[in-house]
Amino acid sequence: MLQMSLILSATLALAFGAPVPTSDPCSTLGSLTIGNVTYEHVSDCYKSIEFFPEVAETTLKTMHTAYNDFLCFRDAALTPDLDLPFRSAPVDAIKELNKIAKKHYTRDFDFHADFLNLATAFNDPHINYQVECYSSYVFKQPLNLYASVVDGKQALHVFQDESGSELNDCEVLTINGQNALEHIQAWADKFSGASKDPGVRLNAALVSHTYDAVNHFWGVSDGGFRLRSTLPEESSLDYRFKCPDRDTVKKTFQWAVTDGPEAGTFTDKTSFVANVCVAPTASSGGTPSDHTAQELGPVPFTDTPAIHKHKRRRLLEQREEHTKRQLVRREVAEPTLDLPDATFVAADNKTAVYQLKSDPSVGILVVPSMMFWNDTITFMQHGLSELAARKVSRIIVDTTGNGGGYTIMVNLLPTIFFPTQDKTLHSHLAEYRVSTAVQALTSADLASLTVDTTFEPRTYLNRTTHASFTTNFFLDPVNKTLNGREAEYTQKVFGDAPLEWVNQTITYPWTNDSSKITILTDGNCGSACGMATDIFVSVHGVKAVAVGGYPGDNLSMFSYAGASVKTVDEIIGNFEELNVTAPFARLPYKGNFRVTIYDVYSRNDTVMLEYNPARHVAAHRLQYTPETARHHDLLWGAVAKTAWSS
Ligand SMILES: *[C@@H]1O[C@H](CO)[C@@H](O)[C@H](O)[C@H]1NC(C)=O
Ligand SMILES: *[C@@H]1O[C@H](CO)[C@@H](O)[C@H](O)[C@H]1NC(C)=O
Ligand SMILES: *[C@@H]1O[C@H](CO)[C@@H](O)[C@H](O)[C@H]1NC(C)=O
Ligand SMILES: *[C@@H]1O[C@H](CO)[C@@H](O)[C@H](O)[C@H]1NC(C)=O
Ligand SMILES: *[C@@H]1O[C@H](CO)[C@@H](O)[C@H](O)[C@H]1NC(C)=O
Ligand SMILES: *[C@@H]1O[C@H](CO)[C@@H](O)[C@H](O)[C@H]1NC(C)=O
Ligand SMILES: *[C@@H]1O[C@H](CO)[C@@H](O)[C@H](O)[C@H]1NC(C)=O
Ligand SMILES: *[C@@H]1O[C@H](CO)[C@@H](O)[C@H](O)[C@H]1NC(C)=O
Ligand SMILES: *[C@@H]1O[C@H](CO)[C@@H](O)[C@H](O)[C@H]1NC(C)=O
Ligand SMILES: *[C@@H]1O[C@H](CO)[C@@H](O)[C@H](O)[C@H]1NC(C)=O
Numbered sequence: 001m002l003q004m005s006l007i008l009s010a011t012l013a014l015a016f017g018a019p020v021p022t023s024d025p026c027s028t029l030g031s032l033t034i035g036n037v038t039y040e041h042v043s044d045c046y047k048s049i050e051f052f053p054e055v056a057e058t059t060l061k062t063m064h065t066a067y068n069d070f071l072c073f074r075d076a077a078l079t080p081d082l083d084l085p086f087r088s089a090p091v092d093a094i095k096e097l098n099k100i101a102k103k104h105y106t107r108d109f110d111f112h113a114d115f116l117n118l119a120t121a122f123n124d125p126h127i128n129y130q131v132e133c134y135s136s137y138v139f140k141q142p143l144n145l146y147a148s149v150v151d152g153k154q155a156l157h158v159f160q161d162e163s164g165s166e167l168n169d170c171e172v173l174t175i176n177g178q179n180a181l182e183h184i185q186a187w188a189d190k191f192s193g194a195s196k197d198p199g200v201r202l203n204a205a206l207v208s209h210t211y212d213a214v215n216h217f218w219g220v221s222d223g224g225f226r227l228r229s230t231l232p233e234e235s236s237l238d239y240r241f242k243c244p245d246r247d248t249v250k251k252t253f254q255w256a257v258t259d260g261p262e263a264g265t266f267t268d269k270t271s272f273v274a275n276v277c278v279a280p281t282a283s284s285g286g287t288p289s290d291h292t293a294q295e296l297g298p299v300p301f302t303d304t305p306a307i308h309k310h311k312r313r314r315l316l317e318q319r320e321e322h323t324k325r326q327l328v329r330r331e332v333a334e335p336t337l338d339l340p341d342a343t344f345v346a347a348d349n350k351t352a353v354y355q356l357k358s359d360p361s362v363g364i365l366v367v368p369s370m371m372f373w374n375d376t377i378t379f380m381q382h383g384l385s386e387l388a389a390r391k392v393s394r395i396i397v398d399t400t401g402n403g404g405g406y407t408i409m410v411n412l413l414p415t416i417f418f419p420t421q422d423k424t425l426h427s428h429l430a431e432y433r434v435s436t437a438v439q440a441l442t443s444a445d446l447a448s449l450t451v452d453t454t455f456e457p458r459t460y461l462n463r464t465t466h467a468s469f470t471t472n473f474f475l476d477p478v479n480k481t482l483n484g485r486e487a488e489y490t491q492k493v494f495g496d497a498p499l500e501w502v503n504q505t506i507t508y509p510w511t512n513d514s515s516k517i518t519i520l521t522d523g524n525c526g527s528a529c530g531m532a533t534d535i536f537v538s539v540h541g542v543k544a545v546a547v548g549g550y551p552g553d554n555l556s557m558f559s560y561a562g563a564s565v566k567t568v569d570e571i572i573g574n575f576e577e578l579n580v581t582a583p584f585a586r587l588p589y590k591g592n593f594r595v596t597i598y599d600v601y602s603r604n605d606t607v608m609l610e611y612n613p614a615r616h617v618a619a620h621r622l623q624y625t626p627e628t629a630r631h632h633d634l635l636w637g638a639v640a641k642t643a644w645s646s
Pocket of ligand 3: 378
């Protein structure tokens, strides 16, 4: 890493040391305060950075190892013609990396854009390549958009107009001359990466309801179409609107630049690269970036932090994933959705419980994240008992905005509703890719009394005996050929979870009764949320209600449930803390680089959950109306009717 940075400095000196260019777009950009920065300022600076062969070489080597040896979907991603509701082209990561290696670049921007495009193509937000270098400025359109259906006809409307043009609720007819919905879908298909389901990608591109669990209010989040951390393709968008009682309105809106690196971070190209792009070296004492990259994607992200801990706490802290949703700048700014038809019953700072006024037999458990701990499980059980005392007999589990969290909660959330002492009933069979490096890592992990990583064999259960492993199952792999390509995987094992965190003596009118439980989702229930939903549905026959997408089409009830994710830095950190030589070097640039490290199977399936579209189809469908798009309580009412009136 130190060596890398020396080489890089030398390159920079060569590139910029000699004749000082008369105009350096990054000097201009660096001198402006954010309100005066335009799309062009950012674009010109980004595109003025020359390609660095040394950065490219390390990046290629590391990403090749990450995709080739760790990514559990390397070969599953080659699957052609995935059934509906998926529409997601096959991805051959190794072939794409070879193409990048052979391509001639002049701009650094284009090189990293190719890695971003490759990561996005998986349509799995767990898989990510985002350099801070080209994602630190934030771009925003003045309009929030939503799709609703009236008399069977779906149309795009303005949710909130911040341009002062009085466009609220106007129908958006076209964007850049193209049918507006088709334009957004085309954008989402190429750039969103939110889901393998195009209807879920549409939902993720538009406004969504969001519960702020800490401040106890409901608001809306910007969709991915409106708010970008990557450079938009053009400086502005042309819109045509149909507003009530007005002629067709035409408008062009520039992308506003609403955020960026702090003033003074850089003064020219050289300092832009040094201070915004290049990762701090180990010797400079900086911590490799963990939370600095901006994540404005439509779906929140999860990861598994490397945890230093004592073995006896292993079970509780293992295989954690935490959502970075709360850290991102797309959080809800203000309460914009009031809930007149719902009685607020109780809340902690992770979840909330409501009762519907128009149908008091219906209660709602709001689960906006899976990043909660034993105190929240105790709270949920208390809140559900309160609902039962109020004669609530049916429950909506509202997963709105839930992008995942701790994988043990996949097991524990369903256990609140369906008590069991069987640790494997609410667990998925999982498998890792196997390489000599990961075998060395797991052997060291098993031997270490002080370090536990995500890979620790002891935290998994043998699928036959249900006993925790005391031996390293990574040393006993199987060969598997998927889509014509062979690789070694571990045998399938179950995840473990502390069932005792759920007080199983507490029961409710809906305990063990799947007909009294439903799940509300817009398909962006991701990662641990998706896995928990799959347990409710595939193990217990709960029927989920999926809202949004396209009328007449099926919609996924969850996305990227394909298990656990780690950043390249975290994997390297695991090797370092166990004193095992890592198979790759840290990436030269700061950013967020993630791969999925193990995949899961639903029940006894032979196809990975992530690549099994049939497992994703929600039993019930619902479309937003102009009313439910603006009122979350009315959406609950519509969900109750959909789930229980037929
Ligand atoms: C934009 O620039 C003008 C002068 O060029 C300055 O007066 C103004 O304060 C700047 N605005 C912001 C938000 O920096
Ligand atoms: C959330 O609640 C827990 C337990 O009640 C408390 O420890 C924590 O500080 C709270 N967090 C916030 C952000 O209020
Ligand atoms: C949660 O677990 C911790 C130990 O990890 C314990 O001290 C605490 O009492 C538990 N809280 C609840 C509400 O069960
Ligand atoms: C699980 O236990 C069974 C029965 O003892 C054994 O045959 C099998 O090899 C074990 N699985 C793994 C992955 O070690
Ligand atoms: C998997 O196949 C490779 C090459 O085909 C072979 O070297 C390896 O031993 C096989 N592994 C197992 C577990 O059979
Ligand atoms: C479980 O809940 C029951 C009923 O509320 C209560 O009496 C008991 O103390 C609880 N058990 C634990 C371990 O908290
Ligand atoms: C729920 O089902 C479990 C497992 O079948 C059973 O042990 C438990 O007694 C049932 N509880 C209720 C309240 O029906
Ligand atoms: C929706 O999914 C169900 C179940 O998989 C299937 O039977 C039905 O044909 C699908 N409908 C459409 C419109 O694709
Ligand atoms: C790694 O090496 C360091 C320094 O030699 C040592 O202090 C530490 O205990 C080792 N860690 C493990 C997990 O072996
Ligand atoms: C999976 O298959 C095994 C062996 O055939 C069987 O015992 C088990 O019940 C099946 N599990 C599920 C969830 O279908």
